[in-house]
Amino acid sequence: MGQLRKVWIGLTGRFAWRFRAAHLLRAFSRTEQGSALDMFAACEATPRRELRRKYFRHALDEWRHAGVFKARARAVGGRSATETGVDEAGVIVEHGIIGGRTLFERLGERDFLAFVYVAEADAVEQFEVYAARGLPDPDTQAALSVILKDELFHVTYSKHELERLTGAPPTTGTAAVVGAEARAAVRRIRWSRLKEGWLRLSLDIGHLMTSLWLTLLYALLIPPFRLLARLEPAGWQAPSADPRPLRLRLQSEA
Ligand SMILES: [Fe+2]
């Protein structure tokens, strides 16, 4: 699975960095912002004092990463600050807070730590593949190598805290999680992320098919109909030159 995932990241990454670099960087920026919000919420909700400080530092890291990715997206894609702002408008809705409950509230501390560990380990793997294959431009590559150090810290501390919370002897470094309960939590989170990934892919395919069918409908069905259509006193009318909305026009005619 690990090797297969790396090949997949390499293949899709080659395409994304070549043709959609700005789009990819904006997506990273939104994800980092979402993670920062999750961590700020966890910082507020956790009953553990020692973890509150780590969550807060983690949130600040992610917020900084979001800014770095946003700046790189602007540099690569040449979009204005307003356009980038519009992109970010859906972050709170898309990430973290669902149905009024934060990720921490939905998962509880143990599974939240497992989620952070899995998400961060996946991000590290993804960034390492990009860096090893030299896919981003040199400036983004330099920014990524700085971000990667923070992400490695996120992996190691979340793993350490997950093991501690579940009563396993806490380990350091990026080796696999130890302890039956911690491993089960990691497995559960991996499985739910797989399911979410599948649902997201299905949604994207749905959007693609909708655009395709609507384009075909407009291109093939509407033009012949337009050729046959004629203006009629009681039916089809030429568009009005009056710039006011229809509702106001009808009111003034009444
Ligand atoms: Fe990050």
Ligand SMILES: [Fe+2]
């Ligand atoms: Fe992170």
